[in-house]
Amino acid sequence: MIDINQIVRPNILTLNPYTSARDAHTGREGVFLDANENPYGTLNRYPDPYQRKLKQKLAILKGVAQENIFIGNGSDEVIDLAFRIFCNPGEDKVLTFSPTYGMYSVSAAINNIELINLPLATNFQINMDELSPYLNDSSIKLIFICSPNNPTGNLIYSADIELILNQFEGIVILDEAYIDFANRDSLIGLLQSHNNLIVMQTFSKAWGLAAARLGTAYSSEEIIAIYNRVKPPYNVSAINQQAAIDALDNIKNYKEKLALIKTEKERLITKLKTIHRIKTIYPSDANFLLIEVTDANRLYKDLVAKKIIIRNRDKQIANCLRISIGTAEENEKLINALRTYA
Numbered sequence: 001m002i003d004i005n006q007i008v009r010p011n012i013l014t015l016n017p018y019t020s021a022r023d024a025h026t027g028r029e030g031v032f033l034d035a036n037e038n039p040y041g042t043l044n045r046y047p048d049p050y051q052r053k054l055k056q057k058l059a060i061l062k063g064v065a066q067e068n069i070f071i072g073n074g075s076d077e078v079i080d081l082a083f084r085i086f087c088n089p090g091e092d093k094v095l096t097f098s099p100t101y102g103m104y105s106v107s108a109a110i111n112n113i114e115l116i117n118l119p120l121a122t123n124f125q126i127n128m129d130e131l132s133p134y135l136n137d138s139s140i141k142l143i144f145i146c147s148p149n150n151p152t153g154n155l156i157y158s159a160d161i162e163l164i165l166n167q168f169e170g171i172v173i174l175d176e177a178y179i180d181f182a183n184r185d186s187l188i189g190l191l192q193s194h195n196n197l198i199v200m201q202t203f204s205k206a207w208g209l210a211a212a213r214l215g216t217a218y219s220s221e222e223i224i225a226i227y228n229r230v231k232p233p234y235n236v237s238a239i240n241q242q243a244a245i246d247a248l249d250n251i252k253n254y255k256e257k258l259a260l261i262k263t264e265k266e267r268l269i270t271k272l273k274t275i276h277r278i279k280t281i282y283p284s285d286a287n288f289l290l291i292e293v294t295d296a297n298r299l300y301k302d303l304v305a306k307k308i309i310i311r312n313r314d315k316q317i318a319n320c321l322r323i324s325i326g327t328a329e330e331n332e333k334l335i336n337a338l339r340t341y342a
């Protein structure tokens with residue numbers, strides 16, 4: 001076990017957190033004249049700062065205790081708070097593997113933290129030999145691993161993630177935003193043996209709640225407690241908490257949509273294989289496909305002209321485009337447009 005306090009910024013360790021009215025009195029019965037709320041309306045009261053009802057349901061689903069869950073205003077808040085909790089601006093470093101999700105580097109830049117970007121190998125896996133010397137560098141506070149990785153779509157080998165966890169004495173942030181679509185279970189079970197692991201998931205993808213901005217972090221009780229001290233008091237609105245509760249109460253819908261997206265992905269792959277201008281369709285454990293074409297910039301513009309918007313990833317991986325799996329109808333429109341591409 002790692003002494004987490006050794007990694008936390010000194011000013012965070014000594015922080016006197018804000019105490020909200022809902023912290024000072026947690027009971028729900030009575031006349032509430034404590035938070036300068038408006039007594040009229042339906043959204044007039046501040047939400048539960050710790051989202052207890054939501055966490056209760058999530059804890060059962062994920063097989064963890066409520067004390068191991070943090071809910072942020074999207075995963076982006078979870079990422080930003082990690083920088084603010086663990087990284088001294090202008091001094092510390094973080095490490096990730098490129099190409100990957102763009103917010104790690106943006107958040108690093110916002111927080112004035114140097115980002116070490118190690119390129120993934122040609123199979124989009126971590127080059128462990130190249131990483132090895134960095135694992136003993138105490139100025140590196142966070143390692144971000146995105147699995148399944150965006151935009152490449154592949155899972156990172158579990159053995160490599162475990163090796164990193166066993167050797168690195170900082171915080172490992174495993175971003176599992178797309179794990180529901182994968183052919184491997186979440187590595188959330190590793191929390192039992194590693195108190196420096198943060199597993200990030202989100203309601204934005206498989207749960208279909210991107211507009212509600214709900215990112216989750218699963219970690220050791222000590223790390224979650226620090227997150228709770230640093231977060232804005234009411235970081236998840238009551239409407240958004242309820243949206244997640246409703247989704248969790250309708251697991252049938254979640255499973256149906258997940259199955260639909262997976263079937264559509266296979267159908268799309270089969271059709272894309274018939275389009276000879278597509279050179280490579282990379283294997284995907286996510287709800288998107290990365291494809292390599294002869295001229296990504298041209299194809300991207302052609303599709304935009306036809307009002308079909310995909311993501312141009314040419315700058316990250318030469319001549320590559322990322323396609324989110326849509327409905328059968330949307331995917332059909334894409335295929336028809338691609339058939340006319342000469």
Ligand SMILES: Cc1ncc(COP(=O)(O)O)c(C=O)c1O
Nearest residue numbers: 074075076101150177202204215
């Ligand atoms: C790998 C990865 N993590 C996190 C996110 C963002 O999740 P959220 O909507 O919860 O901020 C994305 C969004 O595209 C993503 O690709």
